[in-house]
Amino acid sequence: MNKLDSSLVVSALQEAGYDLTDSVRDADVVLINTCSVRGHAEDRVLSNLGHLKHLKKTRPELVVAVIGCMAQRLGPELLKHPAVDLVAGPSQLPQVPDLIAQLRGQHDKLLAITDDIRRPVSEAEDQALDTFEQDFDSDENQLPGQAFVRIMRGCNKFCSYCVVPFVRGPEQSRSPAAIVEQARKLSDRGIRQVTLLGQTVNSYRHVEGDRTVTLVDLLERISRIDGIHWIRFITSHPKPFDERIFQAMADNPKVCRYLHIPAQSGSDRILKAMNRGYTCDDYIRLIDGARRIVPDIAVAGDFIVGFPGETDEDFEDTCELVRRIRYKNCFIFKYSPRPGTRADQKLADSVAEEVKKRRNISLLDLQNKISEQENRNFIGQTVEVFVEGPSKNPHLNASETQALPQLVGRTGSDSIVVFPGPANLAGSFLSVRIAKASALTLFGEVAPQS
Numbered sequence: 001m002n003k004l005d006s007s008l009v010v011s012a013l014q015e016a017g018y019d020l021t022d023s024v025r026d027a028d029v030v031l032i033n034t035c036s037v038r039g040h041a042e043d044r045v046l047s048n049l050g051h052l053k054h055l056k057k058t059r060p061e062l063v064v065a066v067i068g069c070m071a072q073r074l075g076p077e078l079l080k081h082p083a084v085d086l087v088a089g090p091s092q093l094p095q096v097p098d099l100i101a102q103l104r105g106q107h108d109k110l111l112a113i114t115d116d117i118r119r120p121v122s123e124a125e126d127q128a129l130d131t132f133e134q135d136f137d138s139d140e141n142q143l144p145g146q147a148f149v150r151i152m153r154g155c156n157k158f159c160s161y162c163v164v165p166f167v168r169g170p171e172q173s174r175s176p177a178a179i180v181e182q183a184r185k186l187s188d189r190g191i192r193q194v195t196l197l198g199q200t201v202n203s204y205r206h207v208e209g210d211r212t213v214t215l216v217d218l219l220e221r222i223s224r225i226d227g228i229h230w231i232r233f234i235t236s237h238p239k240p241f242d243e244r245i246f247q248a249m250a251d252n253p254k255v256c257r258y259l260h261i262p263a264q265s266g267s268d269r270i271l272k273a274m275n276r277g278y279t280c281d282d283y284i285r286l287i288d289g290a291r292r293i294v295p296d297i298a299v300a301g302d303f304i305v306g307f308p309g310e311t312d313e314d315f316e317d318t319c320e321l322v323r324r325i326r327y328k329n330c331f332i333f334k335y336s337p338r339p340g341t342r343a344d345q346k347l348a349d350s351v352a353e354e355v356k357k358r359r360n361i362s363l364l365d366l367q368n369k370i371s372e373q374e375n376r377n378f379i380g381q382t383v384e385v386f387v388e389g390p391s392k393n394p395h396l397n398a399s400e401t402q403a404l405p406q407l408v409g410r411t412g413s414d415s416i417v418v419f420p421g422p423a424n425l426a427g428s429f430l431s432v433r434i435a436k437a438s439a440l441t442l443f444g445e446v447a448p449q450s
């Protein structure tokens with residue numbers, strides 16, 4: 001979501017005549033797009049602002065903008081920071097180019113956030129966000145041939161630990177017509193893979209006349225666009241989950257067989273305290289059902305360790321769930337208390353930092369072992385890969401002696417594949433034969449193309 005927001009703002013500023021620079025020393029304007037999900041992300045922003053404060057001593061004309069979730073959360077408090085000129089929330093991103101122009105004319109601070117974040121979004125606001133989304137959905141700032149398309153904004157789930165409903169506002173589904181038109185325009189520009197984005201993407205719902213358009217309908221409508229070859233969607237919530245989504249994966253070759261579906265914990269007691277709305281058994285039944293319909297579906301998860309009151313037994317239940325599901329990969333986070341959330345208001349952050357750290361490492365170790373075992377099954381197989389470009393961390397590979405650069409791509413089920421090939425393959429589909437596997441990466445060689 002944040003990558004998409006950054007790329008929209010960059011495109012809008014490029015349209016207004018700005019260029020990107022790699023060095024803050026060359027910049028006239030510095031924008032920091034921010035995440036509030038964990039305290040650590042916010043701490044890094046504050047540390048960056050500390051550096052910028054020094055830079056501004058010698059270059060007072062430098063404009064510094066903090067945009068996104070942290071801007072919405074802290075608003076006026078953040079504007080008081082000596083380095084900060086502009087604070088703009090996620091709903092105010094369309095105004096950012098104008099606000100920066102104003103700041104460069106005179107030199108006053110500006111605040112643009114939503115006053116009452118949980119109030120229903122007005123038609124005008126919604127329209128402004130939609131137009132912004134459509135006008136600046138450039139692939140220039142993303143991977144070649146790929147684009148993100150937001151289908152929903154906000155969240156109504158109110159998981160007790162989570163700040164998102166308080167910074168991104170109420171859940172709202174964009175109109176299917178706007179989404180499909182955007183996908184069509186992207187396809188005309190050469191986009192082959194779209195990733196549909198929403199905080200709870202499977203709860204997409206839009207009333208159109210006397211029927212309700214769901215994610216299943218959207219997948220079907222977008223798959224009718226010839227140029228679009230692969231469609232992904234992230235992130236799903238386990239409840240409620242419409243099983244027709246799995247059927248679409250099974251029947252429609254354009255729908256990638258990949259499901260990112262956070263469980264957050266394997267302990268029913270903790271799931272209840274997290275306000276997740278399902279039990280561990282519900283979750284297992286859902287994934288078992290998915291695998292009956294789509295046997296080769298790749299499942300990825302998120303877990304929070306060290307939630308208030310999490311005991312060794314609760315943590316063991318989480319490990320057991322990870323062993324039972326055999327995820328493709330998991331993102332694991334240490335609980336971070338977020339001001340304003342129910343968990344922070346009602347529950348003490350009782351699990352010691354060393355215990356959180358230990359549980360984090362041990363769950364990651366467990367998952368890595370599973371990922372490695374699962375990845376070994378790919379050895380000898382030929383997989384279809386969408387090529388992203390040169391690999392950023394050239395991995396040691398059987399072909400390391402070859403002259404060609406190492407490219408990185410992904411399979412439809414989101415496995416990372418590294419193989420030697422010419423850089424101009426970025427943005428294309430290829431068959432790759434897998435020769436080696438680690439927990440995180442498959443290694444191979446380009447196979448004869450069918």
Ligand code: 5AD
Binds near residue numbers: 038162302303304
């Ligand atoms: N502390 C730690 N992790 C969190 N997440 C969300 N809120 C918190 C928090 N307060 C994690 C969840 C979510 C992912 C995006 O971030 O696992 O799925």
Ligand code: SF4
Binds near residue numbers: 199
């Ligand atoms: Fe946060 Fe829960 Fe909404 Fe995900 S579903 S964004 S964890 S409140």
